Amino acid sequence: MAIIPNLTTFDLVKWICLFLIIRPLTLINNIWTWYRMPPGPTPIPFLGNKYQLSKSQPWLQFQRWSKIYGPIFTIWIGSKPTVVLSDPVIAVELLEKRSQKYSSRPRMVAMGEILWDNASILVQGYNKAWSIRRKLLHQALTPRALRLYKPVQSAEASRLCFQLLETPSNWEKLIERFTSSVVFCVAYSHRIDSLNAEVIRQRFEFMQYSASLNVPGKYLVESFPVLKFLPDFLAPWKADIKAHGRQEAAANMKLVDVVRSDLACAKEEGLQVPDSLCKLLLELREKEDIPLSDRDFSFIPASLFGAGSDTTASTLCSAFLALVTHPSTLRAAHEELDRVIGSDRTPTFDDEPHLPYIRALVKEVLRWRPVAVLGGTPHASTEDDWYESYYIPSGTTILGNTWAINLNEEYYPSPHLFEPRRFLETAEEKAVLKGKSHPAKAGHSSFGWGRRICPGADLAANSLFIALAKSLWAFDIVAKDRVVYDTFAYTEGFNIRPKKFECVISIRSEKHRGVLEKENLDAERVLEKFGAFKE
Numbered sequence: 092m093a094i095i096p097n098l099t100t101f102d103l104v105k106w107i108c109l110f111l112i113i114r115p116l117t118l119i120n121n122i123w124t125w126y127r128m129p130p131g132p133t134p135i136p137f138l139g140n141k142y143q144l145s146k147s148q149p150w151l152q153f154q155r156w157s158k159i160y161g162p163i164f165t166i167w168i169g170s171k172p173t174v175v176l177s178d179p180v181i182a183v184e185l186l187e188k189r190s191q192k193y194s195s196r197p198r199m200v201a202m203g204e205i206l207w208d209n210a211s212i213l214v215q216g217y218n219k220a221w222s223i224r225r226k227l228l229h230q231a232l233t234p235r236a237l238r239l240y241k242p243v244q245s246a247e248a249s250r251l252c253f254q255l256l257e258t259p260s261n262w263e264k265l266i267e268r269f270t271s272s273v274v275f276c277v278a279y280s281h282r283i284d285s286l287n288a289e290v291i292r293q294r295f296e297f298m299q300y301s302a303s304l305n306v307p308g309k310y311l312v313e314s315f316p317v318l319k320f321l322p323d324f325l326a327p328w329k330a331d332i333k334a335h336g337r338q339e340a341a342a343n344m345k346l347v348d349v350v351r352s353d354l355a356c357a358k359e360e361g362l363q364v365p366d367s368l369c370k371l372l373l374e375l376r377e378k379e380d381i382p383l384s385d386r387d388f389s390f391i392p393a394s395l396f397g398a399g400s401d402t403t404a405s406t407l408c409s410a411f412l413a414l415v416t417h418p419s420t421l422r423a424a425h426e427e428l429d430r431v432i433g434s435d436r437t438p439t440f441d442d443e444p445h446l447p448y449i450r451a452l453v454k455e456v457l458r459w460r461p462v463a464v465l466g467g468t469p470h471a472s473t474e475d476d477w478y479e480s481y482y483i484p485s486g487t488t489i490l491g492n493t494w495a496i497n498l499n500e501e502y503y504p505s506p507h508l509f510e511p512r513r514f515l516e517t518a519e520e521k522a523v524l525k526g527k528s529h530p531a532k533a534g535h536s537s538f539g540w541g542r543r544i545c546p547g548a549d550l551a552a553n554s555l556f557i558a559l560a561k562s563l564w565a566f567d568i569v570a571k572d573r574v575v576y577d578t579f580a581y582t583e584g585f586n587i588r589p590k591k592f593e594c595v596i597s598i599r600s601e602k603h604r605g606v607l608e609k610e611n612l613d614a615e616r617v618l619e620k621f622g623a624f625k626e
């Protein structure tokens with residue numbers, strides 16, 4: 092009996108000594124790492140810059156810090172470093188040219204591991220599980236596959252215009268319905284007629300719940316991942332997250348079942364199911380061995396809504412804000428559309444090569460107010476590296492501050508001026524507000540970088556083009572009398588959108604109205620094949 096208390100005391104002393112040694116050693120290691128990493132605001136030991144970080148619109152604070160500490164700087168969240176990039180050349184150098192080292196994601200234990208059980212491509216590390224999903228997405232988003240989705244994008248854009256004609260003041264909700272329906276048609280060959288459809292309400296709930304998990308400091312498990320192994324009865328928070336995860340997975344699998352049964356019925360009746368990403372993947376699964384469980388497979392088409400609907404809708408909202416606050420761009424768009432298209436029909440995808448100003452307008456809105464303002468989901472490095480004289484250890488979180496990059500005046504003089512001519516090709520037009528040449532092919536960084544670049548970028552660009560081409564052809568979109576617009580009034584979060592604002596949307600002529608009414612009937616015929624999800 093006497094030995095046990097002695098042993099316990101000894102153990103206690105041992106642990107205290109170990110703690111007293113480890114803490115200073117960790118601190119020395121952190122200081123040594125901090126000293127070699129890119130500069131930044133001075134962190135407090137073990138807490139880092141936590142108390143200096145702005146809770147509101149952090150991208151603005153990061154942009155200010157880039158002017159003080161340079162285009163590559165470090166912030167510390169506790170003992171974990173995050174490198175923030177504010178220059179497109181540095182972002183391309185690290186995230187594209189050295190992408191084998193910078194294509195992972197930081198661990199998101201609550202959201203990625205407990206809620207989704209590692210099934211979602213968005214937060215997966217740079218590993219085999221990720222590459223299987225990425226390859227599948229690419230196979231269903233090839234240029235050939237994108238051509239298959241164009242008729243539905245075009246029909247939905249005609250429907251959007253017709254609805255704008257009927258209830259112009261409801262424009263933001265109409266845009267959301269448009270992007271939701273496009274994503275559902277492309278993912279599952281089913282359209283959305285109302286935002287009250289059960290599947291949509293469910294999707295919004297899932298998105299809100301997952302976003303609520305991703306709040307720094309909310310869950311201790313992010314700092315101590317070992318806590319995820321606690322049994323459920325000792326960790327009710329974990330049981331709750333897992334229950335939400337099961338609900339989401341069940342809903343995802345149900346959607347795949349809908350397409351599976353559509354295919355079976357069509358086969359029996361000798362009919363064709365419209366092409367969709369889920370259909371292409373199910374057909375591929377018949378031919379090839381795809382090493383994914385039904386549950387994991389169902390997350391691939393489901394990722395389209397989370398990643399592609401709100402982002403595209405928010406970009407369209409920014410486009411309306413830009414048009415209202417920069418009326419000369421509306422006049423220039425009308426001039427091009429009237430000259431190339433006339434007033435007997437609305438523009439189509441075939442007109443795209445002949446509408447350079449509208450194409451440039453799409454690029455400019457993506458640049459001007461990037462929806463994924465801090466680069467979407469952060470990258471993480473998987474090897475130690477050096478950039479110039481700076482050390483970047485393996486496991487560092489890398490944030491591309493798309494706001495600072497897209498609004499960097501060296502590349503885009505007068506960056507807050509909405510000026511589509513920046514993206515035009517002719518020598519005279521190129522001289523307009525010409526800054527240093529942006530290294531990315533797109534001329535902006537709104538879709539991210541390297542191996543993690545948005546796989547839906549071309550699909551999104553097609554939706555933006557057709558929705559803007561048709562609505563600009565049809566409407567005047569102008570400021571409301573006596574309303575003062577603030578082009579910086581944006582929501583918080585990882586994806587941003589202009590705060591609610593009113594504008595006047597009016598049909599350009601009775602002839603335009605007639606064309607919209609006729610084309611809406613044509614669109615309904617195209618969309619008939621895509622069964623609607625019920626309210």
Ligand code: HEM
Nearest residue numbers: 212213398399402403463466467538539540543545547551
């Ligand atoms: C305007 C619309 C959109 C914008 C601005 C946007 C932007 C982004 C950004 C910045 C990323 C992170 C890239 C990186 O880590 O470097 C991303 C990832 C992703 N996006 Fe998009 N996106 C849009 C639309 C779409 C659409 C329509 C889809 C549907 C296919 C989609 C699917 C994805 C997926 C699956 C990922 C995760 C890729 C991965 O982690 O490997 N996005 N997006």
